[in-house]
Amino acid sequence: RSIRQQNSRIPIVPSTLPWFGNFFEFRRDPVHFMQSCRQKYGPVYKILLAGQKIIVLSHQKGITLLNKDSARCFTSTPIHRRVLTTIGGVNANQEHLLDVMDTKLYPPLMKSLSPASMVPMADNIHQNLQRELREIGHITKAPLLLRLDELISRPLYRAGCLTLFGPTFPLDTFDDFHLFDSKFSQLILGLPFVAQDATLACQRLATSFAAYLVPLWSEESTEGVSEIIAASIQEMRGLVTLQEAARLLMLFVVGFHSNTSSMIFWLLSHILQQDLSGRLRQELHAAQTTEVNTPLMSSAITEVLRWATTNTTVRVATKHTSIMVDGEPIPIRKGESVIADVQSLHYDPAIYSNPDEFMVDRFLESDSGVSIPKPLAFGGGAHLCPGRHLAQVEIKHFLSTLLQMYEIKAVIKEGTKPKLPMVDKRDLVGTLRTNEAFYVAVWPVDT
Ligand code: HEM
Numbered sequence: 254r255s256i257r258q259q260n261s262r263i264p265i266v267p268s269t270l271p272w273f274g275n276f277f278e279f280r281r282d283p284v285h286f287m288q289s290c291r292q293k294y295g296p297v298y299k300i301l302l303a304g305q306k307i308i309v310l311s312h313q314k315g316i317t318l319l320n321k322d323s324a325r326c327f328t329s330t331p332i333h334r335r336v337l338t339t340i341g342g343v344n345a346n347q348e349h350l351l352d353v354m355d356t357k358l359y360p361p362l363m364k365s366l367s368p369a370s371m372v373p374m375a376d377n378i379h380q381n382l383q384r385e386l387r388e389i390g391h392i393t394k395a396p397l398l399l400r401l402d403e404l405i406s407r408p409l410y411r412a413g414c415l416t417l418f419g420p421t422f423p424l425d426t427f428d429d430f431h432l433f434d435s436k437f438s439q440l441i442l443g444l445p446f447v448a449q450d451a452t453l454a455c456q457r458l459a460t461s462f463a464a465y466l467v468p469l470w471s472e473e474s475t476e477g478v479s480e481i482i483a484a485s486i487q488e489m490r491g492l493v494t495l496q497e498a499a500r501l502l503m504l505f506v507v508g509f510h511s512n513t514s515s516m517i518f519w520l521l522s523h524i525l526q527q528d529l530s531g532r533l534r535q536e537l538h539a540a541q542t543t544e545v546n547t548p549l550m551s552s553a554i555t556e557v558l559r560w561a562t563t564n565t566t567v568r569v570a571t572k573h574t575s576i577m578v579d580g581e582p583i584p585i586r587k588g589e590s591v592i593a594d595v596q597s598l599h600y601d602p603a604i605y606s607n608p609d610e611f612m613v614d615r616f617l618e619s620d621s622g623v624s625i626p627k628p629l630a631f632g633g634g635a636h637l638c639p640g641r642h643l644a645q646v647e648i649k650h651f652l653s654t655l656l657q658m659y660e661i662k663a664v665i666k667e668g669t670k671p672k673l674p675m676v677d678k679r680d681l682v683g684t685l686r687t688n689e690a691f692y693v694a695v696w697p698v699d700t
Pocket of ligand 1: 329359366505508509510512513516562565566567630631632633635636637638639640641643644683684
């Protein structure tokens with residue numbers, strides 16, 4: 254039978270609206286929508302989103318095969334092109350820039366962000382985090398009231414950028430970065446009027462990043478700049494203009510900071526809501542180092558990677574192909590898009606009991622030796638996140654440094670229990686987000 258006939262057997266989620274299709278249900282609450290579709294139609298089905306039929310793949314092995322793509326039948330270029338335009342603000346020379354990213358920047362990044370290179374970097378991050386976190390309260394005895402996102406995002410940005418880009422990096426770019434970062438979903442959906450302030454912030458960021466690059470571009474000095482960034486700049490010189498390099502750098506900072514800070518936000522929210530800081534602090538105290546002997550903290554980090562990951566992997570078939578799902582080839586036609594629905598897997602009760610709950614012990618090694626599948630938070634195959642080790646080092650060091658320096662409690666009305674901030678269900682990008690302010694009281698541990 255022809256691929257067209259076979260392909261037509263994939264169930265299509267019904268919709269009453271021509272062209273828009275399932276767009277509004279999807280946009281209202283993508284997680285719930287995809288979970289209920291998975292229950293009704295199985296691990297592979299099609300949805301119609303604003304004129305485009307998309308295959309949703311919600312099957313662990315199927316997603317691994319899509320990521321692996323051993324026959325090279327899929328591309329993420331159209332998605333990256335969209336990111337370059339809508340988030341990076343790059344409209345010209347896109348094919349060349351994408352080629353530079355794929356062939357010159359990502360492969361060395363993969364190598365240089367290896368677990369071995371994390372040891373010196375972790376030390377550096379730790380010191381920079383300690384300094385930045387010391388700044389937040391000037392260590393007064395009275396508890397300081399802060400929004401949790403403010404407690405995390407600025408110190409993390411400054412410490413991370415200092416570690417990677419060195420002391421000449423314009424740290425005062427944080428506010429623009431934060432604005433730009435908070436409007437990702439609107440930018441990626443191409444809603445420029447809603448996100449005009451973010452577009453302007455993005456332009457200012459590009460100007461600041463270009464100014465930072467000027468001396469490095471002419472090789473005046475790379476002192477204090479991490480090897481990874483110095484090597485990336487060397488790769489780009491001669492291949493792209495300084496302005497283009499500044500835009501690519503900006504996108505790299507998005508990849509580097511955005512998901513990591515949101516993951517820390519949710520991790521701390523759960524810790525505060527469930528009053529877990531005492532247990533984690535005890536473990537840290539006994540271990541005396543963050544790197545080893547902190548299984549509870551590692552389990553908590555893996556659990557937040559399960560709980561807060563949203564779907565980011567989208568591929569387009571470059572030729573007719575198929576993916577095996579439960580022993581059956583699922584035919585995919587050239588030009589069709591496939592979304593890897595890892596989020597529904599992360600919330601599948603058959604894989605993770607009580608999936609809505611954040612269970613800090615979930616990934617602790619059990620006596621029975623039965624291991625639970627690790628979350629698929631970092632993608633896989635050729636596009637496996639090169640920053641996955643660094644992200645986990647940053648999360649661990651942020652949490653341990655904060656807990657060692659400060660007591661922290663959720664600010665709540667007397668007689669009530671801390672509530673988890675409400676997830677903004679419409680936010681699609683990378684990690685769950687919220688619009689709710691979550692206030693915390695922070696004071697130094699010794700007082
Ligand atoms: C918890 C934090 C993070 C999460 C959840 C995350 C998740 C992901 C995922 C799922 C992908 C694959 C997207 C796809 O399949 O198309 C990816 C790609 C990428 N990530 Fe991360 N990431 C994180 C942190 C980082 C950090 C710290 C860096 C930089 C040091 C980074 C840099 C990148 C880059 C450059 C890519 C593109 C790779 C490619 O397309 O070949 N990420 N990330």
